[in-house]
Amino acid sequence: MQVDSKEIDSFLVKLLTQVGEKLREDSIKKMSVATKKNRNDLVTNFDKKTEQFVNSEIKKAYPEATIVSEEGYGDLVKDMSGLVFFVDPIDGTMNFVKRGDNFASMIGAYIDGEPLNGAIIDVMDNEIYHGGKEIGLFINNQKIDNPKNLPLVEGLVDVSAPMALANKFAVQDVIKKSSGFRVYGSAGIIFGHLLTGKEVMYMSYLAPWDLAAGRVMCEAAGMSVVSIDGAPINMLESQVVIVGTQKVVSEALKTLKTR
Amino acid sequence: MQVDSKEIDSFLVKLLTQVGEKLREDSIKKMSVATKKNRNDLVTNFDKKTEQFVNSEIKKAYPEATIVSEEGYGDLVKDMSGLVFFVDPIDGTMNFVKRGDNFASMIGAYIDGEPLNGAIIDVMDNEIYHGGKEIGLFINNQKIDNPKNLPLVEGLVDVSAPMALANKFAVQDVIKKSSGFRVYGSAGIIFGHLLTGKEVMYMSYLAPWDLAAGRVMCEAAGMSVVSIDGAPINMLESQVVIVGTQKVVSEALKTLKTR
Structure with a gap:
C-alpha cells in the first residue's frame, strides 16, 4: 500500500484540532457519566461521541484503512497488515471529569505493522504533538529536537x-x-x-x-x-x-x- | 498592630508578578546547581537571588514585619507575634530544574499567629492565586468561588x-x-x-x-x-x-x- 506520511500528518493535525475545539466546549458542559468496570473507569458521552466523529473522518479519508479504537466503534482487527489507525478519543478520562485539564486525544497510524505517524492533542493547552520517523516531530507548527539521552x-x-x-x-x-x-x-x-x-x-x-x-x-x-x-x-x-x-x-x- | 489585608494583597500580587517575570527569564538561562542535603534537594542561584529580592521588598514595605524564609535570608523568628511573612522563593525546585514547569513562588502573611493573606504564583502559567478570609480569593483579577465540599x-x-x-x-x-x-x-x-x-x-x-x-x-x-x-x-x-x-x-x- 502506498502511503504518504506528510499527508497523513496534515490530516491528523486537522482532525485533532477539530476534536480539541469540541472537547473544550464539552468540558464546560455538564457531563452524564456512566460506570464501566468500576467507579474509576468512567465513560462519558464525550468519549463515545468523539470516537464516532474521529472514526468516521478516518473512514472518509482512508476508506481502505482499519481502525482499532477504545469505545467499540472500530473494526475487528486481527493483524497489522495495511494501514491501521489506533484511536483514543479521550485519554485521561478521570482528569477530564475531575480536573478539566491534563487529558488528551490520540491517533496513531501504522503501515504493515510499522510505526508511521502519531498525533496527540493536549486538549486544554491546545498543543498538538505530531509526526513520525519520516517527517520529524512537531508541537503545533514548531519542529522539536529530540530529547537528551539522560540517565x-x-x-x-x-x-x-x-x-x-x-x-x-x-x-x-x-x-x-x-x-x-x-x-x-x-x-x-x-x-x-x-x-x-x-x-x-x-x-x-x-x-x-x-x-x-x-x-x-x-x-x-x-x-x-x-x-x-x-x-x-x-x-x-x-x-x-x-x-x-x-x-x-x-x-x-x-x-x-x-x- | 494595624494591618490592611487589601493593601497587603496588592503588595503581594505586585511582588509575585515581578518574581514571575524574573523566574521565567531565569528558567531559560543555564543554571548553576548546587547540592544541599542530597542530589534531589537542589538549590539554585535563582532560589537565593529570588529570596533576597522578595525579602528586601518586604522589609522596605513593612519594616516592622519579621520574615521566615527557606534559604536563610530571613529573621530568627521565635514566636508569631506581630506581622510575619513566610517566603518560599521557588517551590518545586526539582520541577524548575528538570521540567521547566509546575513550580511556584509563595508568600504567606500572618498577624499575631492568625492567617491573613496568601499569594502563590504558578510561574510558567503566570497565574497568581491570592487573597484571604477578609477579602476573598482570586486568580489574577478574577474572584473565585469556594470549591465544593466533595467526599x-x-x-x-x-x-x-x-x-x-x-x-x-x-x-x-x-x-x-x-x-x-x-x-x-x-x-x-x-x-x-x-x-x-x-x-x-x-x-x-x-x-x-x-x-x-x-x-x-x-x-x-x-x-x-x-x-x-x-x-x-x-x-x-x-x-x-x-x-x-x-x-x-x-x-x-x-x-x-x-x-
Whole structure:
C-alpha cells in the first residue's frame, strides 16, 4: 500500500484540532457519566461521541484503512497488515471529569505493522504533538529536537499509580534511582512530557490505543519503547510497557524484577 | 498592630508578578546547581537571588514585619507575634530544574499567629492565586468561588511521593478510597489545584514556608488544614499536614494509622 506520511500528518493535525475545539466546549458542559468496570473507569458521552466523529473522518479519508479504537466503534482487527489507525478519543478520562485539564486525544497510524505517524492533542493547552520517523516531530507548527539521552539519576519518572503503589516488579527501586516520581494520570499527556524532556520514563499497563501514537513519536525521537518481559511490542494486545530514553530503559530493565 | 489585608494583597500580587517575570527569564538561562542535603534537594542561584529580592521588598514595605524564609535570608523568628511573612522563593525546585514547569513562588502573611493573606504564583502559567478570609480569593483579577465540599470517593488526591510509596500512616488506604492518585511535586501548584477543585486532598511533610500561603487560602476557601496528629498547626515547625475539603480530611483522619 502506498502511503504518504506528510499527508497523513496534515490530516491528523486537522482532525485533532477539530476534536480539541469540541472537547473544550464539552468540558464546560455538564457531563452524564456512566460506570464501566468500576467507579474509576468512567465513560462519558464525550468519549463515545468523539470516537464516532474521529472514526468516521478516518473512514472518509482512508476508506481502505482499519481502525482499532477504545469505545467499540472500530473494526475487528486481527493483524497489522495495511494501514491501521489506533484511536483514543479521550485519554485521561478521570482528569477530564475531575480536573478539566491534563487529558488528551490520540491517533496513531501504522503501515504493515510499522510505526508511521502519531498525533496527540493536549486538549486544554491546545498543543498538538505530531509526526513520525519520516517527517520529524512537531508541537503545533514548531519542529522539536529530540530529547537528551539522560540517565535515570537525572530525570523524573512517571509510573501508573496502581503499579507504583503496589511496587509491582519492584518498580520503586527504579523510582528511587531517579530524580523524582510524578503521576499525571494520562498517557497522552506523559508522552508530551517525554518528547520535551520533562520526564525520562513512563511505565504503565497500556492498551493498544493508549500506546500507539506515543510509541510512533517516542521511537522517532530516539527513545526506547519496550514491553516489560523483553518481547516485541504487540500492537493488538494490552501489555506493561516502558517508554524512556535509551539509557533509562536499559537501567530500568536491569533493575526491575519481572519474574 | 494595624494591618490592611487589601493593601497587603496588592503588595503581594505586585511582588509575585515581578518574581514571575524574573523566574521565567531565569528558567531559560543555564543554571548553576548546587547540592544541599542530597542530589534531589537542589538549590539554585535563582532560589537565593529570588529570596533576597522578595525579602528586601518586604522589609522596605513593612519594616516592622519579621520574615521566615527557606534559604536563610530571613529573621530568627521565635514566636508569631506581630506581622510575619513566610517566603518560599521557588517551590518545586526539582520541577524548575528538570521540567521547566509546575513550580511556584509563595508568600504567606500572618498577624499575631492568625492567617491573613496568601499569594502563590504558578510561574510558567503566570497565574497568581491570592487573597484571604477578609477579602476573598482570586486568580489574577478574577474572584473565585469556594470549591465544593466533595467526599473522598469523588476526587483526586495528591500525596508526597515518599509518603505514598512507603505507605506511611497507611495512606494508601486513603488513596484507594479516592477517585485517583496524582503526584505533581510542588505544594504551591497543588494548593492551586485544591482551590479550584481539581484535587480534594494533599498530604505531605511541609516546612512553614511550604504551608503558609496555601493554609491561609485553603482555610479562607472553607477547607480543613490539620496536622496529622490532630495537634494545631505550628507555623514555626515542619510537620505532616493534610489539606482538603472538610469531608475528605475527616475521612482521611479516620482512615490513617497515626500510631
